[in-house]
Amino acid sequence: MKQGRFFQVLSLSMICALLAIPSNSFAGDKVDFTGEWVLNEDKSDLGEGRAFAAFKIAVKQEGNTITIERTRTGRDGEERTNSETLTLDGKENIDEGERGSSTSVLSWSEDGNSLTIKSKREFNRQGETFEMNSTQVWTLAEDGKVLKIQSDISSSRGERSASLVYDKK
Numbered sequence: 354m355k356q357g358r359f360f361q362v363l364s365l366s367m368i369c370a371l372l373a374i375p376s377n378s379f380a381g382d383k384v385d386f387t388g389e390w391v392l393n394e395d396k397s398d399l400g401e402g403r404a405f406a407a408f409k410i411a412v413k414q415e416g417n418t419i420t421i422e423r424t425r426t427g428r429d430g431e432e433r434t435n436s437e438t439l440t441l442d443g444k445e446n447i448d449e450g451e452r453g454s455s456t457s458v459l460s461w462s463e464d465g466n467s468l469t470i471k472s473k474r475e476f477n478r479q480g481e482t483f484e485m486n487s488t489q490v491w492t493l494a495e496d497g498k499v500l501k502i503q504s505d506i507s508s509s510r511g512e513r514s515a516s517l518v519y520d521k522k
Contacts, residue, residue: 354514377469383441384467384493386414389409389522390409390478390519390521391409391519391520392408393499394521397517400516401513409423409424411424418438420439422434422436441456443459445460446458453474453476455473457468458471465488466493469488469491470489470491471487473486483508484509485506487505488505489504498521499520501517501518502516502517504516504517
């Protein structure tokens with residue numbers, strides 16, 4: 354009887370131990386992009402335009418959301434910062450702005466080491482509506498000290514690609 358009781362307790366203990374393991378442990382941990390990042394122009398391939406690359410990115414990733422604050426230099430030489438908060442669950446994120454709307458969907462790679470952001474932006478300029486599609490693939494390198502973003506953009510003006518490298522501040 355004691356042996357039967359021992360196996361019951363052992364089986365129950367093993368089940369409890371398995372239930373205590375977080376579910377994302379089976380899928381692999383996802384990287385955390387949180388930090389302040391500064392563009393390293395020497396290591397980046399900006400493609401056809403420096404204007405689209407943010408020279409500074411601040412990221413805060415918590416739970417199921419990521420907030421990305423991008424700072425660029427405007428045509429007039431002034432710094433311009435825009436911020437967006439997106440969900441990391443694969444659902445559409447819709448942002449309605451004064452110039453138009455954007456829809457973004459984020460997805461993790463199977464191993465959780467890269468994040469893909471697919472966006473469709475519609476905006477109005479001088480009475481015309483334009484559409485721009487972009488795909489960004491984010492990965493960390495050098496023990497989390499470097500953020501790499503492969504950016505591909507398609508619009509009525511053609512296609513552009515850039516490989517951006519950011520150093521952690």
